[in-house]
Amino acid sequence: MTPTTPQTPPTLDATPPAETTSPLRMRDPIVRLSDDYEVYVSPTPADSRREAERCMNCGAAFCMPEGGYTANDSSPAGCPISNRIPEWNRLVETDRWRDAYLSLAATNNFPEFTSRVCPAPCQDACIVGINERPVGIKSIERAIIDRAFDEGWVQPRTPRRRVDRSVAIVGSGPAGLAAADELNAAGWRVTVYERSRTPGGLLSIGIPNMKLDKAVVARRVELMARAGVDFRVDSAVGGTIDPAKLAAEHDATILATGASAGRDLALPGRDLDGVCMAMDYLDAAASKRSHGYSLPPSLDAAGKRVVVIGGGDTGADCIATALRQGAADVVNITRRQPPPDSRDARHPWPGPPGTYTLDYAHAEGLAIHGREPRAFGVKPLAFHGSGRPRRLARLSIERAHLSGQTDRTHLNVDLAILAIGFEGHDSGGLVKALGLGGVDPERRRARKHIYLAGDMRRGASLVVHAIADGRAAASRALSD
Secondary structure: OOOOOOOOOOOOOOOOOOOOOOOOEEOOHHHHOOOOOOOEEOOOHHHHHHHHHHHOOOOOOOOOOOOOOOOOOOOOOOOOOOOOHHHHHHHHHOOOHHHHHHHHHOOOOOHHHHHHHOOOHHHHOOHHHHOOOOOOHHHHHHHHHHHHHHHOOOOOOOOOOOOOOEEEEEOOOHHHHHHHHHHHHOOOEEEEEOOOOOOOOHHHHOOOOOOOOHHHHHHHHHHHHHOOOEEEOOOOEOOOEOHHHHHHOOOEEEEOOOOOEEOOOOOOOOOOEOEEEHHHHHHHHHHHHHHOOOOOHHHOOOOOEEEEEOOOHHHHHHHHHHHHOOOOEEEEEEOOOOOOOOOOOOOOOOOOOOOOOOOHHHHHHHHHHOOOOEEEOEEEEEEEEEOOOOEEEEEEEEEEOOOOOEEEEEEEOOEEEEOOOEEEOOOHHHHHHOOOOOOEOOOOEEEOOEEEOOHHHHOOOOHHHHHHHHHHHHHHHHHO
16 A cells, blocks of 8 residues: 655755756755655745745736636646735745645645646746746745645545535546545535556656655545545446446546557557557556566666657656666657757747756766766657567667758667657547547536546646646536
8 A cells, every 4th residue: 555654755955956947955866866755855944935035026926827727728827726826925934834825725736746746837937037046936835735734734625514416537637636626525425436556647657756756645545535535446437337327327427537648659660579658667667666566577677778759757757767777878869959048039938938957857867877868859760679589679860960960870779668748548438438529628528417627638738737627627517
């Protein structure tokens, strides 16, 4: 069973890291590569107060755009769930921590998730960031929620009374959990169906422990269960459970299965042993840690030359996982050219800056191998095998230089991980069984009393978007 008390790392780096623009403290890369404790740690109260003071110089809160999150995602930047950022920053600055928690929890069901894995569009939109480092909103959020749990302020949202309404929620990722939390608090009988052995969806199987301690997820699930939410694991709706029958048994059904269908590469040699999808790789690593499963040799990076194809967050998580498994070498290739050191015309404020930064995994690769693991401007061409049975041995690539010239070469590689994004959900049988046609994105409703939320509705996106979607689906169910 996954513990519900987050692990305390043995060694901390007392200074903000050089590889990030966040004031969150980060453990030394060499030290943290020997374990799977969380990379970042909660800032001290004094650090948080100093950071919150910087927010008080703001003249316009672009971090939370007027009107907040909308169904068609028209808000250009800022917090998708309309967190009251200046308000709880002011409360932290004046040492009113419990009030800061209450303000934060009013709009965000799971600050312990967003403060760890959200890329923080609020910080990108911070007006202070026009001339200097933006306010570390994410670090203050983490300090608030971590202290709230330590002080015992976070309690189950048990309703005062139950109403004669029930909902089936398919999927227990952040969208499904948010919808469940809202409807349960409103008095509905809530049953969450999860096909995996552990609730949490991609929070549990898609994000490595060093980025999000699984005890943090389990702790929240336990609180929700104590509040009355019924979690049913190993329950595949569309497989062992008839979706139509399930929908008929409840007043509402919310589908929040996530976007776990990875984008593949139709290249020669794709079927070679040693070429795998990122989610298969990360899922295997998570299952080994949580349930003690053995790693299949084809999904174990130990002693291997690894290439990760794709330069996003999932690719970074694969780099970090491979390094901890003891990979002999890790290279991360992406077609994109190196980002600029400062904002350019293609990345105007208040959107994401699109600048060059070292994520936690890139810093680890630099520390252990002496070089940045990313190789920019590289296009994969074909996988090549050797031996009997044939296993991956080389990857042909094309390199695009800044001069405009290209050349072709190859990489010697034993394991190739495809992390080039997601195509959508993998619940086609579920959708077909319910007879769903088009989805109205404004209403999040596929048909009467059946709603879609999170990645299943919008495609792969941020945890904070999933939470917003789950809250909106719950609101829609309550009003219909």
